[in-house]
């Protein structure tokens with residue numbers, strides 16, 4: 001809950017784009033930080049090993065599947081998910097001596113040059129820059145199947161497409177240095193890949209000797225109902241990029257990768273503010289709390305309830321075209337309902353109006369996805385059943401308000 005200057009309470013269903021897994025001002029985090037700041041330990045230490053860094057890495061590696069952690073190295077990055085992606089791309093390019101990478105339609109990996117090159121959304125790529133070396137493949141977006149099916153064959157066709165792309169000597173795509181992918185696309189519209197699809201992708205990348213880079217900047221640390229979203233599929237990546245929740249609300253990013261890829265020369269990903277100690281202390285404490293309070297399981301349970309309630313709202317709001325996501329990473333795709341000439345099309349205008357009305361009703365949500373038509377819910381993992389009720393009530397009121405405004409605007413337009 002946040003309070004604005006007018007004294008209005010607002011439910012923060014965005015938690016700083018997922019960077020606050022325990023919400024604002026969690027008392028245990030505040031306490032740990034105050035103690036640390038007064039302890040006389042280094043607050044900023046660059047590459048020195050410190051107790052804070054040691055404990056952080058021990059904790060993180062303890063949470064990762066043993067199969068991955070036992071062979072893993074870690075690179076701290078400048079504190080943003082984007083820089084984590086830059087580091088990951090550099091790492092695999094050094095290791096494979098190849099340049100191209102494969103990314104997916106709808107992907108969001110950040111705003112720096114390399115990360116931006118791997119982004120699906122063309123809007124932020126309109127800068128007069130050169131984005132070379134990235135080939136895009138269709139993501140398994142079942143609701144709007146890129147292959148024109150009703151969604152039932154999307155996963156299979158997406159994998160078949162990739163298999164063909166990687167094995168056809170005339171595909172025009174040289175063997176890539178990596179496949180980089182989000183397990184649940186976030187900014188692309190909250191689109192989860194299925195466990196089967198992920199397993200198939202893992203098999204395919206192994207067969208072709210291509211490092212699999214999982215971007216869990218948004219999904220990492222319990223958000224999707226497991227500590228890391230890839231775990232549910234029972235696979236391990238070659239490279240894992242983490243940020244957002246990793247620093248417990250403070251800026252931190254890291255790349256965890258298989259030791260076989262560790263061939264880049266020392267200092268290849270330097271940067272002054274890598275490995276901020278305060279973020280490591282907050283991050284370590286956050287990991288402790290997520291694990292102790294089983295907040296990953298809570299995210300799954302409470303996220304399930306929120307999804308259920310959103311589905312109930314959909315019976316009164318036919319504009320809710322698709323409700324999807326995993327754990328506490330949920331999206332509602334807003335569409336033009338039945339008898340509208342553009343029936344079924346995304347309605348970014350209404351989504352934006354709902355977001356605005358929700359804010360006026362004390363609910364902070366975001367929009368994303370194609371045409372900005374997906375309402376996005378990314379609340380802290382401490383969300384309770386009671387909060388779900390309040391969120392849905394405020395959303396319901398916001399949708400009714402936004403629809404009325406929309407109808408009035410349509411009527412004015414028609415006159």
Ligand SMILES: Cc1ncc(COP(=O)(O)O)c(C=O)c1O
Nearest residue numbers: 080081082108109110186217218
């Ligand atoms: C999946 C994913 N990767 C990378 C990024 C970029 O992170 P940052 O905004 O910290 O640079 C984001 C940000 O939303 C993200 O969702």
